[in-house]
Amino acid sequence: MERLFKLQELGTNMKTEVLAGLTTFLTMAYIIVVNPAILSAAGVPFNQVFVATILAAVIGTAVMAFSANYPIAIAPGMGMNAYFTSVVATQGLSYQIIFGAVFLAGILFLLLTFTKLRELIIESIPDSLKYGIASGIGLFIAFIGLRMSGIVVANKSNLVALGDFHEPVTILSIIGIFITLILNARKIKGSLFIGMLITAIIGYFMGLLHFDGIASVPPSIKFFDLDISGVFSHSLYTVVFAFLLVTIFDTTGTIIGVAEQADLIKDGKLPRAKSALTADAIATTIGSTLGTTPTTAYIESTSGVAAGGRTGLTALVVAILFLISLFLSPLVSAISGLPSITAPALIIVGSFMMEGLAKVxxxxxxxxxxxxxxxxxxxxxxxxxxxxxxxxxxxxxxxxxxxxxxxxxxxxxxxxxxxxxxxxxxxxx
Known part of the structure; x- marks a missing residue:
């Protein structure tokens, strides 16, 4: 493992990488439950999406681990699933046709990856924008954490406002933030993961964390028929373009942000960029045949980098945990269903990603x-x-x-x- 992932060369070790993988997985495990919930509104069977979400994440993240050796996780992207559901609803078309559009976008995505275009995009972005992308992602994930925890809520007069600090989930989130801040300030290794673990234990005794079992038999795995001809007969070219464009730039932006934080960008260039981008393209294409929307590099990977992850071993741990979650859906659902466990990590990682602004x-x-x-x-x-x-x-x-x-x-x-x-x-x- 040390030679395969060049742990010593990149200044890390197996314990750090495993902890980083655990941290990344826990902060993004919500997608296993949320993605099926969103796509089932478009008529896609819940169990089908559940399996497809996990397998797309396993495939994409494993390819990222072995081919690119980056600590970046891949999974179906939020936003694209909501867009998928809205297209099915507004166009009045079957989800098989829209999955056909996703498949075509994935193929185009894969073909583009074999050209120099996507690497050229990364290299052409000026340094100031690269720092801005990393920092923007930092604020984005911190805001997600604040909303998940109820620390900020929607407000008609000012869009957002402070939430109700009497809410148990919000109270636990604030406790989790301070626990993690203290651990991090004391420079304790694995502070993000340990913070989540302690918060989960407190949540259990507060009666906020409920387990309906630990393990279960996963649903059967099957491919379904894509209606690619329907994409052409209904002229869904803008839909294909939308999936393609957003996936390209979501992934490119996230990879830049995570790589910048991990100090992997050298002289404005990202080594093995083609391999990293191929991982996402493969996962998107295969995922569409199983029943999920386009995949993307996950911004939650920054939590693993903040925990010390620097190599593909971090990503491999995430892929293995996703595979195990096929059999542990009740446990994963319970953890991902309590925002207080993961929100503090997202908020604190957001602050880590502001570092590049000093170079602008x-x-x-x-x-x-x-x-x-x-x-x-x-x-x-x-x-x-x-x-x-x-x-x-x-x-x-x-x-x-x-x-x-x-x-x-x-x-x-x-x-x-x-x-x-x-x-x-x-x-x-």
Whole structure:
């Protein structure tokens, strides 16, 4: 294992990587329950999505582990599942047809991965935007943690407000935050995971954590017929493009954010980028044949990196835990059903991801504003892809009017135009 994943070379060890994998898995295990719940609203059988979600995560994360050696987990993305359900509802089409669109997007995704385009995208993004993407993701996941825990809630007059601090889940979340902060401040290894474990124990004695058994026999695994011809007969090209575009930039943005935090980007380039991107493309394509929406690199991987994960061994541990969860669905459901266990980790990891902002030249407006726009947009729109789009649009425009248009890579101009068209004519996609 040490030689395979180059643990010594990357300054880590097996214990750290295993703890990091456990931490990442626990912060993202909610997808095992949430994804089937969302897609079942579109008529897809719950058990089918349950198995598909886990297998897509296992395949994508295992490929990431062995081919790219990165501590990044892959699983069906939030947002795309809601979009899938809305397309089925608004278009009045069968979910088999929309899964056909997902499959075609996955194939295109895979073909693009074998070109230099996606690596070129990563390399063409200026450093200031890369730092902005990482920090924007940090605020995004911290905001998710705040909402999950009830520390902030929806408010009509001001969009968000402080929640009710008398709510048991909120109280437990605040306790979890302080426990984890103390452990981290004391520089205790595995502080995020230990914090989650202690919070879970407290939650159990508070009567908030309920177990309806530990293990169960998993549902049967089966492929179903995709209706690819229906995609063409109903001209669902914008749907395919939407799945493709969001998946590309969600994954690219997350990989950049996680890699930046783990100090894996060297001279503006990400080694083995093609392998990392291939993992997502394979998982998306196979996942669509099993019954789930496009996969993406998970922002919760940052929690594993914060716990010390630096190699594919972290990802392999996540993949193994996903596979085990096929047989432990009652246990996983109980843990993922109590936000107080994972929310503190997300909030604290959000702060870790602000580090790159110190490297941005805030006195140079043409660098500072696009970075600020990315950071601001991600948490407020709830979309990594939208934040990246805003950065790609504002950066070249400000550079052009500042007389520095030649400093911008042509790829940024091309995607800036694509994003402008997409936001103007397909804002809900």
């Amino acid at each position: 030249n805030w006195r140079a407006f043409d660098e500072a504003f696009p970075t600020f726009a990315v950071i601001l947009t991600m948490p407020l729109t709830g979309s990594i892809a939208t934040g990246i789009a805003i950065g790609f649009i504002t950066y070249p425009i400000i550079k052009l009017v500042s007389g520095k248009g030649k400093d911008v890579h042509p790829i940024i101009y091309i995607f800036g135009v694509i994003f402008l068209i997409q936001m103007a004519f397909f804002p809900n996609h």
